[in-house]
Amino acid sequence: MKKGHQVTMKEIAKKLGVSVSTISRALKDSPELHPETKRKIVEMAKEMNYQPNLLAQSLRISRTKTLGVIVPEITSHFFASCISGIQDHANKRGYNVMICQSNESIDQEIANIKTLVASQVDALLISLSRETNHYEHLYELYSREIPFVLFDRVHEEIPVSKVTFNDAGGAYQVTHHLLEMGCRNIVYVSGPEDLYISKKRKEGYLKALDEYGIKENPELIKISDLTEEGNIRVAQEILMMEPKPDGVFCMIDPVAVDVLTYWKSKGVKVPEEFALAGFTNNPTSAVVEPPLTTVSQPGYEMGKLAVSHLLDQLDGLASDDPISIVLDTTLVPRKSSQKTI
Template identity: 40%
Template sequence: MLNKQVTIKDLARKLRLSVSTVSRALRDVQDINPETKKQVLALAQELNYEPNFIARSLVNKQTKVIGVVLPVIAARYFANALSGMMEAADAKGYHIMFCQSDESPEKEAIRIKKLVSIRIDGLLVSVSKSTSDVETFRKVQQRGIPVVFFDRALEDIEATKVTVNQHEGAFLAVEHLIQRGSTKIAHIAGPKHLSIAIDRMNGYIDALKKYNLPVNNEYILHCEDFQFDAMEKIHALFNLDDKPNGIFAVNDSIAILCIKYLKELGYRVPEDVAVVGYNNDPVSEVVYPPLTTVMQPSFEVGKLATQLLIDEIEQKSSTFHQKVLSSELIVRSST
């Protein structure tokens, strides 16, 4: 038989105190008698008392819960961002409740509705690669719930956004390839509509232009689904008559597939073809040769996004911020 959960009323009855006095002692209100507080805390510990989170939120009209929706929890970038979020939330007494969209706009909308139904105080979102409709997010804002976008954001909605300078990171990657001797550099890009993929492609193009290298459209291949069409694009690239001697991939997974395929064809990396990825996934260090890649400040992105969201929650502010952080090129043996 399950034991009944201990309540504030139980503590008050045993100590012969009012419920309000016990509540103030548990909340560490300054005007409470130190001896009374000591007795309340001792009994609470003895009886294994846990505060009723739902009841408290109904009284305070605040749950202290932040909802997070991100594309894939297992990705290193988002795992690090979640760590930053939790650090910032803990510092202010908030809790994180997160879920993933599996890169599906439909699942994303369903997850957000569920989070709103449990009365979250704010929402952090990195949209799926196919999300384009802002209506779901506008409805959340209309309910008085602040929304902050991190990493992937939508242009057509007013909200605070914390992103990374994707153009800068891509530019550094391609400039590095050029400086180490690559003159025919291909780009295996992301979906054409995805903002971070567009920014990375533009960084690639601008680096070529800076060094007076031609922009060859045959060298720019878009992956609409990284899992299923990346190898198809790599095959197409190396079936060209004029094959590249440098590759900038939109992410590390594709870059590693490139290295594997090149080795199967008998190419040497980096002597024949140099390869750069993006994201600094853990596997980028253990693949052979270790992958040169762009590292994003994911922990800082998550932490800053959460801090800004909590500011909006507590100040009930409608002032939106646009924060853009910088990346770092990590040079390894693939170049």
């Protein structure tokens, strides 16, 4: 161990084979833990010469009244809406907001955290990049006792509060709607398979099919890399499928819009030949021709709830114990799925 190294909660957790959250709760004398567990942890902390992070504590007292927000990209209407919700409600409570975007890069995400922490933000709201597949930077924030919440793109295990959508529920809603419209041979156009939302929305898609007694058919699941080229390639593949599908559910609206635009250029009729639906309710989905059936995710509401909960924690109005807030989605039926059988 380096000279002058300050022992972190993470190191104590590793030594004892328990979670950082357990260490944190033990050192706060939380009634949720068994007294014997607490005793062991406190002894180990003493033995390792653990010092609570006084700098972090003093920062928490001498507040800058500034919050940091990290999102994958602000060109996305959804994340821009989240930021509006965060900013409006932070401002109302006297906080200003600084925003960084990770551009879907984990290195940039780590750099953003460093920049915002160096700027002495009081707390952070983070939505993870697509690339983020290790989480040391988040555990470090956690063990430095810098408060943060995760929203939309979260890491399940880290013991902080999270705000997410019921993605499986939304995908169930839209697939169920396509089934009600008479579709029985429904393609799911997924993003990369390791994405959280790819999995969750597939879950909802399969659940709806199952209710109609339709078994999973791997040929009906198409993967796009979510670029325009990738989306058009999938649109072409669907046209060549035998038997011809009657409905298509795209994981996100931009995929559905690319598919629709390509099909229109080839004279394919929506919804007559294919009922089509997306997910997200981007502004574009309302103005394409035909308007796109989709699922609305209230980004503004998500931002508002995330920041309100975080500020409640900062102000001692809510417990520091992590909670999980799950927001429901709403089906937005439009002409693209009104199949006449």
